[in-house]
Amino acid sequence: MTSFSLFQASPSSLVYPKSTSFNQNTKSNHNNQSLLFLKPCNSLSSSSSSFDRHNLLCRSSSSDDHGFSAKYVPFNADPTSTESYSLDEIIYRSSSGGLLDVQHDMDALKKFDGEYWKDLFKKRDNTTTWPYGSGVWGKKEWVLPNIDDDHIISTFEGKSNSYWAERFGKRLLGMNDLWVKQCGISHTGSFKDLGMTVLVSQVNRMRKLNHNIIGVGCASTGDTSAALSAYCAAAGIPSFVFLPADRVSLAQLVQPIANGAFVLSLDTDFDGCMKLIREITAELPIYLANSLNSLRLEGQKTAAIEILQQFDWQVPDWVIVPGGNLGNIYAFYKGFRMCQELGLVDRIPRLVCAQSANANPLYLHYKSGYTEFKPVMADTTFASAIQIGDPVSIDRAVYALKNSNGIVEEANEEELMDAMTLADLGGMFTCPHTGVALAALFKLRNKGVIGRSDRTVVVSTAHGLKFAQSKIDYHSKNIQHMSCRFANPPMQVKADFGSVMDTLKKFLSKDRPNMNSY
Numbered sequence: 001m002t003s004f005s006l007f008q009a010s011p012s013s014l015v016y017p018k019s020t021s022f023n024q025n026t027k028s029n030h031n032n033q034s035l036l037f038l039k040p041c042n043s044l045s046s047s048s049s050s051f052d053r054h055n056l057l058c059r060s061s062s063s064d065d066h067g068f069s070a071k072y073v074p075f076n077a078d079p080t081s082t083e084s085y086s087l088d089e090i091i092y093r094s095s096s097g098g099l100l101d102v103q104h105d106m107d108a109l110k111k112f113d114g115e116y117w118k119d120l121f122k123k124r125d126n127t128t129t130w131p132y133g134s135g136v137w138g139k140k141e142w143v144l145p146n147i148d149d150d151h152i153i154s155t156f157e158g159k160s161n162s163y164w165a166e167r168f169g170k171r172l173l174g175m176n177d178l179w180v181k182q183c184g185i186s187h188t189g190s191f192k193d194l195g196m197t198v199l200v201s202q203v204n205r206m207r208k209l210n211h212n213i214i215g216v217g218c219a220s221t222g223d224t225s226a227a228l229s230a231y232c233a234a235a236g237i238p239s240f241v242f243l244p245a246d247r248v249s250l251a252q253l254v255q256p257i258a259n260g261a262f263v264l265s266l267d268t269d270f271d272g273c274m275k276l277i278r279e280i281t282a283e284l285p286i287y288l289a290n291s292l293n294s295l296r297l298e299g300q301k302t303a304a305i306e307i308l309q310q311f312d313w314q315v316p317d318w319v320i321v322p323g324g325n326l327g328n329i330y331a332f333y334k335g336f337r338m339c340q341e342l343g344l345v346d347r348i349p350r351l352v353c354a355q356s357a358n359a360n361p362l363y364l365h366y367k368s369g370y371t372e373f374k375p376v377m378a379d380t381t382f383a384s385a386i387q388i389g390d391p392v393s394i395d396r397a398v399y400a401l402k403n404s405n406g407i408v409e410e411a412n413e414e415e416l417m418d419a420m421t422l423a424d425l426g427g428m429f430t431c432p433h434t435g436v437a438l439a440a441l442f443k444l445r446n447k448g449v450i451g452r453s454d455r456t457v458v459v460s461t462a463h464g465l466k467f468a469q470s471k472i473d474y475h476s477k478n479i480q481h482m483s484c485r486f487a488n489p490p491m492q493v494k495a496d497f498g499s500v501m502d503t504l505k506k507f508l509s510k511d512r513p514n515m516n517s518y
């Protein structure tokens with residue numbers, strides 16, 4: 001981080017006036033109430049037959065009319081527990097110090113059948129009505145049912161493509177049903193936008209309710225900080241970002257700087273930053289934005305719902321997610337399970353959490369049969385955003401894996417960089433974390449765990465452009481102890497016709513290790 005020094009603004013200069021001009025996807029578009037909520041016909045026990053799909057545009061009502069609600073409860077609590085907290089409270093831990101979870105009133109949601117929800121989500125897919133065109137807020141009743149639309153801070157995030165990796169899958173893995181969910185093709189270039197819209201919207205609401213919140217803070221390996229600072233800047237809320245010095249990419253570092261966050265570059269690793277932000281947020285009225293805060297996962301879970309929607313509600317066999325702080329693997333589990341509970345699908349996929357071998361506490365825990373969890377000191381990895389040794393959501397991850405018949409796999413540096421490069425050579429532009437997930441897929445295919453016709457979704461978590469330096473290093477064969485066997489370095493050629501012709505003829509006459517060979 002030392003090579004990039006910029007003047008840093010003081011926190012007081014970070015509050016911007018709220019934007020007043022909106023495009024067509026705006027909050028001013030309130031007259032079109034049709035997509036707010038759709039009443040079932042006659043009774044609340046709507047069956048698909050009693051639901052008039054032709055009349056979607058004529059009827060509406062609000063979430064509150066239906067008694068939808070959500071609250072914090074202790075994560076995986078004993079069924080007899082009555083402990084719960086309002087989402088308007090500032091609380092990150094249960095009374096016993098455990099994790100929290102957002103619990104929805106499932107009985108209220110169940111008054112509407114699976115077909116009803118499918119229709120509603122589909123109807124909202126292409127709307128410009130604020131905020132329902134967002135992939136997250138299109139599922140508002142399942143996310144934050146009681147927030148005012150006017151309090152929502154959204155970039156119309158979500159709805160990322162599920163890319164059919166046809167050539168990559170067929171040629172390299174013998175698979176014909178391999179998909180990459182492109183969560184990194186997003187406002188700030190990672191899946192964190194999905195959770196951050198929820199968290200920052202709730203903070204916006206709480207500030208309007210006069211809670212004493214002077215800003216929002218996070219520890220980050222580079223993606224949470226980018227999302228937090230962007231959504232806070234959009235809302236006019238100060239953001240505070242703790243980054244491990246020299247451990248995030250330049251592209252990630254510049255994101256919160258550009259968005260006006262107060263950036264602290266700390267001489268420690270992510271786990272050290274996480275410890276500090278927890279201590280600081282306990283002392284100062286700065287709201288904690290890491291996934292320890294279960295609000296974030298409510299947004300992130302919508303990626304799972306989207307996957308099902310994109311397959312016309314056919315359930316994939318496998319979903320592979322790279323894991324670091326381990327909130328996301330649980331968010332996927334939660335999204336899938338909610339779809340099952342509410343009758344949209346009849347089963348959930350098996351989950352795979354993929355870790356870098358240099359930062360693999362969950363993998364070791366899995367290998368030990370989930371006996372006592374031991375944090376590790378995470379080593380440097382090209383998958384720098386998951387260089388995490390003491391994940392805050394370890395309990396959530398174990399729960400998700402146990403309840404989805406899940407697996408944990410790991411990938412070393414060469415495996416993850418080769419996998420990332422091969423995916424790129426097949427037309428993608430993946431980040432190293434997606435490389436970890438793809439390398440896990442290679443291993444599970446080789447072991448015969450994942451079958452050739454299993455429908456498999458690899459979750460791509462960040463945009464490859466954030467990690468361009470790792471690709472440059474690889475293609476320049478500039479990485480110690482790595483053969484970089486799929487490198488495709490540019491040729492230096494004299495700028496005259498003869499030299500260019502000679503070079504091309506030579507290239508065309510030999511077996512060449514470029515993408516067409518793989």
Ligand SMILES: Cc1ncc(COP(=O)(O)O)c(C=O)c1O
Pocket residue numbers: 190221223224291322323324325326327328329385386431433461462
């Ligand atoms: C690009 C990227 N991929 C994967 C992850 C892992 O997500 P989680 O921390 O929720 O396990 C992170 C952050 O940790 C990330 O930034």
Ligand SMILES: N[C@@H](CCOP(=O)(O)O)C(=O)O
Pocket residue numbers: 218219220221222223224225289290291292324325327385386
């Ligand atoms: N990769 C993350 C690490 C922190 O994860 P979080 O989901 O708990 O915020 C990052 O980009 O900071």
